[in-house]
Every structure is written in structure tokens, then in C-alpha cells.
Amino acid sequence: MSQNSSLKIVVVGHVDHGKSTVIGRLIADTNSLPEGKLEEIKISSEKRGMPFEWAFLLDAFQAERNQGITIDTTKVFFKSKKRNYTIIDCPGHKEFLKNMITGASSADLGILVIDSLEGIKEQSKKHAYLLRLIGIKNVIVLINKMDKIKDCKEVFTEIEKNILNYFKLIDLNLINIIPVSAREGEGIATKPLKYNWKPFPSLIEILDEYKGSSNFIEKPLRFPIQDIYKFDDRRILVGRIESGRINIGDRIIFSPSNKLSVVKNIESWARNKNKEFVNEGSCVGITLKDQIFVERGEIVSHSGKGEMPIETDIFKARIFYLGSNTLKVGQSFMMECGTCSVRVFIQEIISTISTEDLKHKKSASVVKNQVAELVIRSEKIIAIDEYVNVPATGRFILIHESRIVAGGLISMEGYANQR
DSSP states (O other), X not given: OOTTSOEEEEEEEOTXXXXXXXXXXXXXXXXXXXXXXXXXXXXXXXXXXXXXXTTHHHHHHHHTGGGTSSBOSSEEEEEOSSOEEEEEEOOSHHHHHHGGGSSGGGOSEEEEEEETTTOSOHHHHHHHHHXXXXXXXXXXXXXXXXXXXSSHHHHHHHHHHHHHHHHHHHTOEEEEEEEOBTTTTBTTTXXXXXXXXXXXXXXXXXXXXXXXXXXXXXXXXXXXXXXXXXXXXXXXXXXXXXXXXXXXXXXXEEETTTEEEEEEEEEOOSTTOOBSEEETTOEEEEEESSOOOOOTTOEEEEOSTTTSOEEEEEEEEEEEEOOSSOEETTOEEEEEETTEEEEEEEEEEEEEEOTTTOOEEOOSEEOTTOEEEEEEEEEEEEEEOOTTTOGGGSEEEEEETTEEEEEEEEEOTTOOOOO
């Protein structure tokens, strides 16, 4: 990842730990606010008899999202002197899981905000675990509200030790951990000089220097079909390339229908029009040399050995459950994976897993906010991947009565590819 590219960040944290204040400070301290907006909000707060809060900036942006200032319903934009940034804001767990197959799953980096008065308790561990669940392995931790602590060094060091131990347990990579006071602006755009037992960088410095990890271009092609557009005599298959690369002339296969074709053209809505190839992350359309019938939900891949997704109607999964009703064997849900939607059934509850220490426990049911390992069966053959191989098509959400009740990761341990 070059420093000229836009960096996508997902910010998580308990509702009272200062997440919105951190985001508000990032917008203000990088001069990403429209001129006069900060003063306008301060005057408005004063008229209402309310103390000004940096989190109010998010509300103001939300109210003006239709005027095209800086935000849509889920994203906040700001820029430093070195690069542009997009913050994907997920207010709660359900929004977070919804973004597993949309916005947050494409984030480059996570920021976890922790209240120094609370430390890393169960709620923060769940947020960290959710980051891991959607495939974000690189995380910056902000220990916020340091202005409320007397023994800053002692408290910070203890939380840092606990963070390192937990991140090691769940396989998260700690990019950096710094003390901040978002309300005071300490440590956000400027170095946290008040906390000087060692030289800490500011959050903006960490973000500007972040080079990222390798992308998915070396992984096999995965292009889930989102829709089919008809223009004159052309049928354009559109979607987002989740991994790999597609070229004009590539021999491709659609899974699970197993229909074969060749890429005739790559359509683009950009000014430079059509391209010879496109890489992971691109939203494009393709046309085929053969007029074959395919539908939304199929996955395009190359047709060589080892290049195609798994086809199966049974798999293991590790889920994070949010449903109000207890989950039991035999229940059915709608599963969304990529652009595919299919009815599935809970065949077996293998165990529940503690987010505290990741210990497994035999259980006949799963309750809200638990992590569990299940065996899931679908009503028909579907195309999927193991999460460890291709994250985008190896994760899913479960829906019950139009509500997201779980997000999960796919494993084929103990089950054969039925292709």
C-alpha cells in the first residue's frame, strides 16, 4: 500500500469509551471540517445550554450528508498532509456484522478505543474479537481518557500488557498502543507530550506511516456476481473483485453452476473506459464470449485446478451470535455469503467459546453475544471458501426475520469438497 493511497479504517470501542470523540477530533484536528462548522456547533451547543462535545461533529456531518459535505451514512472522510482517509463507522455489533459483507470487511486497519478507567474488559475483548472475525488483523489501540488518571504510566503499562496477551491469544497484530485524551486533543494530531515516560507518536503519525500488508492479488480470483445489466445486445455481469485479478481472454468458471466461458471485455464506468485487466478491490462489469445464463450469487473464478471455490452443502463455522432468541440445533436461517443468499440449518452445536480465554465448552444452545462452533447445512450446493484461504468468500452473516443475528467464518475441517 502506497502512502498516496486512501487508507480505510474501522473504529471500534464501547459506547462510553470515547470512540465518537476520537473521530470528531480526527476530523477537526486535520482541518477536514467545512469552514466555520466548528464555531457553528459550539454556538449551537451554548444556545441549548449544553457543554460542547467533539462527538457532536459526527451528528452535524450526519445531518448534512445529503449536501455532499464529507459523510454518507457509514463513512467519514478526512485527510492529513500525507494521505486521504476513510473511517467506516459501525455504531453497534449488528451494524458491524452487516459490514462483514460490505464496508468494514474492506478496511485496511482497525482502531480500538479503550477507556483507561475501565481497561480491557469483556466488551473491549468482544470488539477485538469482532475485528478478527471480519479479517482485520492490524490494529492500533488508543488508551483514552488518560487525563482522568493519576498514575498514568502504571495504568497504561498494565493495560498494554493485557492487550498484548489478548491480541496474541486471538492472533491480532498490534501496530501501536498510545495514551490519549481525545477530549483534550492529546495524542490525536499532536504527540501525547503529557505522557512522556517514553516517546509516543500521535495517532496521525502512526496512520501516516502505516504501510499496510500484502493485498489479495496473489490469491485466486473471486468475483461474486452482484447483478446482470442488459445494454443493447450485451449482458454485463457486475460485481466487486474480492481477490485476485481478471484479464480479457481469461477462461473462467461460474460456481456452483460450473458453466464455463471466456472474458470478452472488461467494462468500466471510469473516464478511461475499458481495461485489459482489473485487480482485487475493483468494482467492474464483464462481458462473455458465450451467451450463457448465470445469476446473482454465482462466483467467478479461473477454471484451473486449485483455482476454484469449494462446492458443498455442509461446513463448519465459528460464529458470533447476536440473536435475542436462543440458538438451537434444527433452526433455520438465511445465510448471505458474498452475493449469495441461501437457507441453512444448524446441524450441530460443537461448542461455545469464551472470548475471555478462547476455551471451548460443550453446549446444547447458544445465547446472545456468545461465540460458538457449529456445523451448518445448506438446502442446496453453494460455492464458498475456507476463511483462512480467501476471507471475503469465507465469511457470512445469518439472518432471521430480516434481522442479522450472527456473523461467522467458514472451515471445511472434516468435510470434503463436493465439486
